[in-house]
Amino acid sequence: MDLVTILLLIIRSLAIIFMGIIVSIFISLRNKLLKHPNQIFFAALVCETFATGFEMIQVILRIVYGQESNLANIIDFVSDFAYIYMYHYIVVLYFEILVKITKSISQSYSIRVKLYHFFVFVISGVLTITIIISANFGKDNYEVDHTSCYGSQIVSYYLIVTSIFMFICAYIFFKKRVLLKSSQIVNLIIMSFLIIISIYFSAIIVVFRAFNFNRDTVRKIYILSLFFIGLSGIIQFVVFISDRKFRQAIKKHFKVKILMQESEFIESFRHFDSEHLSDSMIDPLHYRMSSQGASLSEFFENITKNSLISVFVMISLLFLDEKHKSFKSSKRSFSHLVINNFYREIGIEFVKKISFDRLRIKEYCPAIFRELQLLCNCSSIKTSLFDPSNYEKLVNLVSVEGGRSGAFIYLTTDSKFVIKTISKCESKILLSKLLPYYIKRLTNCPQSRLTRIYGVYKIYPMKQRVIIMENILYKKNESWIFDLKGSRLSRKVKGVADPLNPPKSIVLKDINFEEYCYEINLQEQIKKNIVKVLKDDFLILKNLKIMDYSVLLAICNEKDQELNRFSIEDSCGQVLSIGIIDFFQEYNLKKVGEKAVKSMLNKTKDISTVSPEEYYKRICDYIDNIFR
Numbered sequence: 172m173d174l175v176t177i178l179l180l181i182i183r184s185l186a187i188i189f190m191g192i193i194v195s196i197f198i199s200l201r202n203k204l205l206k207h208p209n210q211i212f213f214a215a216l217v218c219e220t221f222a223t224g225f226e227m228i229q230v231i232l233r234i235v236y237g238q239e240s241n242l243a244n245i246i247d248f249v250s251d252f253a254y255i256y257m258y259h260y261i262v263v264l265y266f267e268i269l270v271k272i273t274k275s276i277s278q279s280y281s282i283r284v285k286l287y288h289f290f291v292f293v294i295s296g297v298l299t300i301t302i303i304i305s306a307n308f309g310k311d312n313y314e315v316d317h318t319s320c321y322g323s324q325i326v327s328y329y330l331i332v333t334s335i336f337m338f339i340c341a342y343i344f345f346k347k348r349v350l351l352k353s354s355q356i357v358n359l360i361i362m363s364f365l366i367i368i369s370i371y372f373s374a375i376i377v378v379f380r381a382f383n384f385n386r387d388t389v390r391k392i393y394i395l396s397l398f399f400i401g402l403s404g405i406i407q408f409v410v411f412i413s414d415r416k417f418r419q420a421i422k423k424h425f426k427v428k429i430l431m432q433e434s435e436f437i438e439s440f441r442h443f444d445s446e447h448l449s450d451s452m453i454d455p456l457h458y459r460m461s462s463q464g465a466s467l468s469e470f471f472e473n474i475t476k477n478s479l480i481s482v483f484v485m486i487s488l489l490f491l492d493e494k495h496k497s498f499k500s501s502k503r504s505f506s507h508l509v510i511n512n513f514y515r516e517i518g519i520e521f522v523k524k525i526s527f528d529r530l531r532i533k534e535y536c537p538a539i540f541r542e543l544q545l546l547c548n549c550s551s552i553k554t555s556l557f558d559p560s561n562y563e564k565l566v567n568l569v570s571v572e573g574g575r576s577g578a579f580i581y582l583t584t585d586s587k588f589v590i591k592t593i594s595k596c597e598s599k600i601l602l603s604k605l606l607p608y609y610i611k612r613l614t615n616c617p618q619s620r621l622t623r624i625y626g627v628y629k630i631y632p633m634k635q636r637v638i639i640m641e642n643i644l645y646k647k648n649e650s651w652i653f654d655l656k657g658s659r660l661s662r663k664v665k666g667v668a669d670p671l672n673p674p675k676s677i678v679l680k681d682i683n684f685e686e687y688c689y690e691i692n693l694q695e696q697i698k699k700n701i702v703k704v705l706k707d708d709f710l711i712l713k714n715l716k717i718m719d720y721s722v723l724l725a726i727c728n729e730k731d732q733e734l735n736r737f738s739i740e741d742s743c744g745q746v747l748s749i750g751i752i753d754f755f756q757e758y759n760l761k762k763v764g765e766k767a768v769k770s771m772l773n774k775t776k777d778i779s780t781v782s783p784e785e786y787y788k789r790i791c792d793y794i795d796n797i798f799r
Contacts, residue, residue: 175394176234179401183227186404190220193411196421206468207280208267211287212355215260215362216407222253223404226397251302254400255295261363262333263287264467265340268356271471272347275478275633276579276592298326334367355467358407365403372396417466479579480565481525482630482637483556483590485532488513489628490553502531502631517559521566531631535602540626543610547623547736552588552639560584582642588625589642597755598627598636605715605754612711618704620722620737620751643723643750645738648676650725650748653684657793658779660769684797689726691798692742698798701739701749706791712754713787718762719779720754722794758783 197204197213205213225246232243267283341360349356372392411417488505491513505527514522534540544552561584581590593601601609601624612619623641630637644650651673656662663682667673670686679687691698705722712720725748730740737750756762762780769778781789 176230179394179397180227180230182398182401182405183223183230186223186401187220187227189408190216190223190404193408194220196411200421204466204468206472207284208264208271208471209355209466209468211260211264211267211284212359212467214291215257215264218253218257218260219362219404222250222257223401225250225253226400248299248303252295252299255298256291258330258333258366259291259295260287261359261366262337263291264359265337265363268349268359268467269340269343271474272344272349274635275474276482276635298329301326331371334371337363337367349470356470358410359467361406361410362403365399365406369396369399372399475579476566478633478635479581480562481530481633482592482635483561483565483581484513484522484525485530485630486590486626486628486637486639487517487553487556489532489534490556491516502533504531516557517562519559519562529632533629533631535598535627535629536606537626539606539610540624543613543623544625546614547625547641549623549625549641552625555583555585555587558584582647586642586644586647589640591638591640593627593636593638593755595636596757598629600717600755600757601638602627604757605717608711608715612708616704616707618700619708620701620705620749621708621754622750622752623736641737642735643737643748643752644725645735645746645748646727646729646732647725649729650727650746651675651687651689652678652723652725653680653687654678654752655681655684655722655724655793655797656719656779657681657790660778662779684724691747692745693739693747693798694742697739702794702798705749705751705794708751709787709790712751713783716758716783717754717756718758718781718783718786719756721752722790723750723752724748724797 194213194216197209197216229243229246229250232240232246236243267287270283341363344356344360372395375392488509489503492505492509510522510527544550564584565581578594579592583589609621609624612621613623622643624638625641626639628637628639629635644652652675659682662680664677664679667679667683667686670683671688673679673683673687693701712718727746727748728744730744730746734740734746735748738746738748740746765780769780779786
């Protein structure tokens with residue numbers, strides 16, 4: 172065994188130990204560290220740990236049993252697969268960071284993560300099969316030195332192209348000044364660049380072998396590529412441990428564990444919990460508009476939080492600047508005088524730190540929505556927006572993620588209004604197709620259960636569209652809430668311990684409502700009136716080719732404040748809130764395709780993606796059933 176091999180084994184051993192420690196820390200702190208997108212980074216770390224371990228095992232096997240060891244060859248291929256898996260997780264993580272810094276409020280993470288895992292699995296499998304075929308049948312057949320997992324020329328070219336994509340992303344990160352805002356971004360850059368270096372070395376090996384270069388030269392380049400990959404784990408550990416916030420998270424975690432093990436009285440737990448909660452809550456008076464974070468998840472949360480604060484502030488400024496309100500849709504900025512007046516009204520220091528130079532707001536159809544505000548006797552939007560406690564919620568990111576749309580839903584602290592992000596497509600349907608009929612319906616039928624929308628805005632430079640609407644729910648935190656579509660596929664929120672007594676304030680779905688076994692106790696005439704109004708609302712949506720809307724039904728046992736327009740007291744003294752939400756989805760080619768795919772695996776009556784006519788009939792039958 173020569174000195175180079177010994178040095179390589181030492182580096183690999185240290186890399187495995189250090190990466191094992193990092194993986195263990197991530198698992199121990201999973202509630203804090205394994206939030207999006209950290210689970211992608213964690214997957215890359217796990218793959219790298221396995222790949223490094225298998226690579227070391229195959230090196231040892233070749234030393235013991237010789238270069239032609241069949242077991243070493245098999246383990247080498249397993250290591251190759253793990254490396255390729257790791258590489259693609261790094262690629263998708265670059266892409267996800269790019270998505271986040273360009274679409275700062277985007278939160279439809281779950282769908283993207285599933286697509287990422289599918290992409291990684293399929294592409295990694297194809298590349299591994301390519302390597303196996305190349306190794307056994309191709310011209311660049313694996314020689315004694317086994318020139319790493321990138322032996323195939325096709326694979327090498329593919330990896331070079333994707334590495335160029337990562338270089339471009341890294342350049343964008345540098346221009347956007349996000350490189351040093353999280354130790355994990357630094358780690359990602361280090362990991363990817365060391366892997367890229369090894370890829371280029373491997374590509375050089377392929378070229379050298381094609382031209383029959385000296386085997387010793389090829390072997391030296393191969394060892395150098397392995398050295399860079401092994402070095403990656405050691406450097407990652409150093410970067411993680413040198414990060415102060417990461418060390419603090421570890422200390423706090425073990426402090427909790429020690430306290431829980433040593434505490435003999437329940438009061439000790441209570442004392443710690445209150446202390447811990449007070450430490451974790453952010454005082455808006457001391458909040459700083461920074462996107463820096465110890466982990467990628469904190470970095471993502473801070474970007475989202477700061478963007479939401481900017482959106483909220485811009486809408487608030489619009490309602491403050493009453494004298495200069497425009498009756499045309501146009502971009503607007505605000506003078507220093509207006510901003511200073513706003514600051515004096517709310518008294519929150521960090522608002523002064525917001526950079527208003529690039530922030531603009533566009534209000535769509537302002538005259539129509541102001542007319543709607545007058546029609547619905549809505550005059551308290553400004554009061555709700557200017558409550559300073561809103562900023563306590565915002566800086567602590569107390570917001571609700573929407574359904575599969577991934578929308579952000581923010582409820583003002585007085586529970587009167589909701590600010591929700593919407594997509595460009597939803598905005599287009601609302602403004603160009605639905606709005607005239609929507610206004611006409613609310614004018615002719617004040618009892619309509621369609622949620623009241625009082626403004627549609629677009630905030631620049633993030634180009635985020637938002638709406639402000641009236642809250643349907645009466646005392647959200649004290650209510651059982653159900654989002655009902657009349658379908659069954661994916662219409663159950665799992666993890667409800669007692670279906671007959673589900674948790675309050677959590678939005679549940681159709682099957683949860685069936686399991687709840689609730690019976691609506693209203694006078695027959697009131698039931699008939701509500702059902703008629705709902706069906707008339709549904710009919711308008713059907714005629715406009717709108718589908719996939721929901722009936723939001725909430726039940727509250729307490730009545731100690733004035734009811735809103737969507738609420739009614741039943742015969743048992745409970746308050747029912749009933750309204751129609753999410754009526755921005757058109758039945759288009761995408762939905763036709765979605766229906767075709769889902770229909771092959773499920774019964775049509777169970778899926779929510781059906782034609783407007785089918786949707787209308789089904790939801791009408793469902794409403795008849797629950798109000799019978």
